[in-house]
Amino acid sequence: MKLLSTLATGFVAMTLILSANAVLGQEAGTLSAGVFSDTQAARGASVYSASCESCHAADLRGNSNAPSLLGMSFMFLWEGRSLEEFFVTIQKTMPSENPESLPPQSYIDVVSYILQANNFPAGPTELQAELDILRQIQITGH
Numbered sequence: 001m002k003l004l005s006t007l008a009t010g011f012v013a014m015t016l017i018l019s020a021n022a023v024l025g026q027e028a029g030t031l032s033a034g035v036f037s038d039t040q041a042a043r044g045a046s047v048y049s050a051s052c053e054s055c056h057a058a059d060l061r062g063n064s065n066a067p068s069l070l071g072m073s074f075m076f077l078w079e080g081r082s083l084e085e086f087f088v089t090i091q092k093t094m095p096s097e098n099p100e101s102l103p104p105q106s107y108i109d110v111v112s113y114i115l116q117a118n119n120f121p122a123g124p125t126e127l128q129a130e131l132d133i134l135r136q137i138q139i140t141g142h
């Protein structure tokens, strides 16, 4: 019995350590942890078609009018910067003919869509349009 309860205590402690790590992992903010949800990215796809596609193209690869938002073009500009910078830049400058014209929720949804298009994984929770949270999440290579 003593052994069993020692094992049980050990197991509980281990679980606590593991879940604490999971929480810390999220706070440290890596995109690989899955910081937006699939549903959110799908909403972002609608925002994109309505407000961004006319310039950046349906496949996000851009054209002679607007830069690509994918792959190397994306990482070249954004690697090492935070989601706060990415979100605020889009909000303050896009759509270029009418910046800051969309609700914050639409901007954060379209951010999720662009991240998903760049192969960052979805997770269980939605990304919030909260600068304090976004500031802690770095855009890193994957």
Ligand code: HEC
Binding pocket: 048, 051, 052, 053, 054, 055, 056, 065, 066, 067, 068, 069, 073, 074, 077, 090, 093, 094, 095, 096, 097, 110
């Ligand atoms: C009227 C055309 C137009 C529309 C609509 C538009 N963009 Fe842009 N976008 C541009 C141009 C031109 C640039 C490059 C110059 C600049 O940065 O201002 C750009 C730059 C960007 C950049 C920075 C460059 C990069 O490669 O990361 C991002 C991000 C971006 N746009 C996202 C969006 C999003 C999201 C939307 C929809 C909410 C949108 N754009 C709508 C024309 C447009």
